[in-house]
Amino acid sequence: MTRFSLGKWLLPLYSALALIFLLVPIVYTFVFSFNASVKSNIVWVGFTWDNWLNVCADASVCGAFGTSILVGVTATVAATALGTLMALALSRYKFRARSAVSLLLFLPMATPEIVLGAGLAAQFLSAGVPKGFVTIVIAHTLFCLSFVVVTVKARVASLDPALEEAGRDLYGSSAQVFWRITFPLLLPGITAAALLSFALSFDDFIITRFNNGAVTTFPVYVYTAAARGVPAEANVIASAVFLLAIILVVVSQTTQAARRKRLAKLS
Amino acid sequence: MAAGTFAEAGADLELVGITKRFPGFTAIEDLDLTIPAGSFFALLGPSGCGKTTTLRLVAGLEQPTAGRILIGGKDVTNVKPFKRPVNTVFQSYALFPHMTVLENVAFGLRRRRIGDPLGKAHEALRLVELDHLASRKPQQLSGGQQQRVALARAVVNRPALLLLDEPLGALDLKLRRQMQLELKTIQNEVGLTFLHVTHDQEEAMTMADTVAVMNRGEIEQMGAPEELYELPKTAFVANFLGQSNLFTGTVTSSSGATIVVEVAGVKLEVPKERAQRHAGEVTIGVRPEKLLLHTTAPKKAAGLNILGPGRVTDVSFSGVSTQYQVVIPGVGPVSVFAQNMVFGPVVNEGAEVWVTWTVDHGFGLLDEPEPGPKFASDTDTRTIAVQTRDELLAEIEEA
């Protein structure tokens, strides 16, 4: 009801301005990926396709990007596997210390990243573990884990337990019921959790900063380069990732909308 | 309503030429309605007939596309809902989940800065016998209790007009009866004007002094419950309010106090003052409980309508009465309700019977008869199956 909106035009206008505000630096980053800059990409020189065509001219940008992808995939697989099992246990079984486990999973989300990063770094230091790819993956898996559990748990909670009961009623063994009923129904939640994990890992800097050693991820590259000027190639990679993600979101949403429309037509 | 004061008494409500269009459809078309102060008025109709929209228009939660709304003679068409002397008992109750029962009831009083809101809220809760639960949260109450809180929350404001949106819908039978009684008592005590919207004909008839039957955004008929039941003017009213047996035929004579209608070769009489139209094709009807079953051909008598012979196709026992479906060749199925005066049904399925009724019990409708054979009066699946089978058999024979 428009009656309850804070003024008829004020609210839409305010929302539009807020969204524009959110998009300003994104547009800036995108525009400057076409800047014909030489070293630092601060002043607009002129338009060029070169940065997009020769992204890997500066090998270090592409190398960092590759490392980020590798870290992201590894951490996502680990966190999704561990987290899904925990989510199933938490939402489908009764055991003592359930609330204690839930609290333990909540704490990493309530801890500032810098404390997580410094803690792990202190741990690796005292254990004498050299920092590098493995320590980055360990750190990323840690902060993704809680988000996976929360996302998958929400999905399990929305499942009707009667579906599994129906599976068992129809002569399904426990394993069959899990793989043929529970798992397919959980898959959207697990996928969402994995995508979220990857996004979190890909963009993480603070925790990585404390545990990367000599390995350079994309955010680490940007941070180091920031002092003397980030090359336009970094803007190209960030913009490309952004466009890809937006396309994925739009495609999934339009197919969902189309499916809903078809279902509505059928009923 | 001025802040800090209660309405002195119920106010009358007047809707003038109200039309409400939503994108894609028209909910209400040119509706005129006057509800006198202090009355208990029910808007009765099937879902989608526009009754809830009417209520929301009165409450100010929707704006009419055209027309005016007057409460107590004052035009409130453009008055915001929070300034109207109207309160609603919502279908979903809409009790604020973050407030206690007491705070819910005191909410309206506080907004209007009426003195001693908590005292008055307690008083209203005592009225619905829930004062002992005042400090609970709404979700800790049962459906019936929530309903009573919603009622208290509305009544405590002493609105000039109280709107009830199917408030008893979610309750079980016993609670409904209790609540119906409670509503009636409150209305008598407080003297407010009640506008009650419902699809339940029994609820409307037992509670309201005036019932308006609504269909497709228009009021089909309005009057006291007995009047609506005794003399429905349209086929819709005749079938929505209880059941009716309807017959269509041509008026053959209209001399004297009755009109004579020929239905499938049989002459049926209806008193003139109970018939809306006295010439041409008309639809006449009679309530199933007014019919008598005979196993032998009854003697023709003045003031008696006879149909038959027909065959009993269905007998269903419902405690107080037994319902018989009788198929009369050329006329179609007829329902008969018979009081269970003896143990077991009077006749069995397949029996040959005649039905009779006193001429005074018939009524004639205003409707133009619809094309097609008859108004199918509440046909059961069995009868339909039998009919379809007969039709199919006839087709096969023809071929």
Place this chain on the structure above:
Amino acid sequence: MAFAAFGSSAAPVEQAPRKKSWIAWVLLAPGLAYLALFFLTPFVSLILTSLQAPVEFGDVGQYQTAFKIENYATVIEQYWPHFLRAFGYALVATFFALVISYPLAYFIGVTARKWPLLQALMLTLVIAPFFISFLLRTLAWKQLMSDDTPLVHALKALSILPPDGHLTGTAFSVIFGLTYNFIPFMTLPIYTNLERLDTRYLEAGADLYAKPSTTFWKVTVPLSMPGIVSGTLLTFIPASGDFINASSTFLGSAQTQMVGNAIEANFLNLLNYPAASAMSVILMALILVIVGIYVKRSGTEDLL
């Protein structure tokens, strides 16, 4: 989004969980082991490290186990302004993020309900910043606010900014950056909550003589409290530990350093591990206390 789930975990549908608890422990074991090894023990390491003392005549960065509780006194004495700035900036940024996000979330979640396509589009735009490196976004702001931009010239012309003033490197730019970076974290949980808001409560409010503004403060805001609490926590906690926005290469300067910068510098540049660890422990403790009090006062304990 899980940011939303953060808030919605307040009301999980409890499904009669099954008995066989040993299966649960089997499922939990790998995850619990992981958390024990890489979340709980690091805390212990952190506390132990924070009490270490330098090795006598050792190199820079060489420490030995000790019980040097003075480390805490030292860092508090040296870095209390950093703590103050961290919490002060985070608080102000959380406030502005809420002010910007709530109406936006309300519009997407309530007003735009009638237009699902608009709703989906706006939601995509809200999460769009997640898809592009936040370091680059922050750098973009730095360049947009740097001394030679039209914005700064305009502000100087209007004498809002003194002729020798800067936008970057000030408390303003740091808070601005923090606010900007955490708006999605604030908007999403509030949106998830408001999206489920039953507008019939608003109608009931109007029916009971409440002006739209009264209905908003007395009904809408209390009902969306769980969303507000998760949004503010998701903003305040990371903002208070942030060191990007306040760093000199981004939006800050030496005068705007937050405790995050102090921890980073001590751990990675000065190799003063005990000091960095002590500050981390203090930061964590303060956050737990603040969050505990906040959650208690806002009456949403069941969120945890």
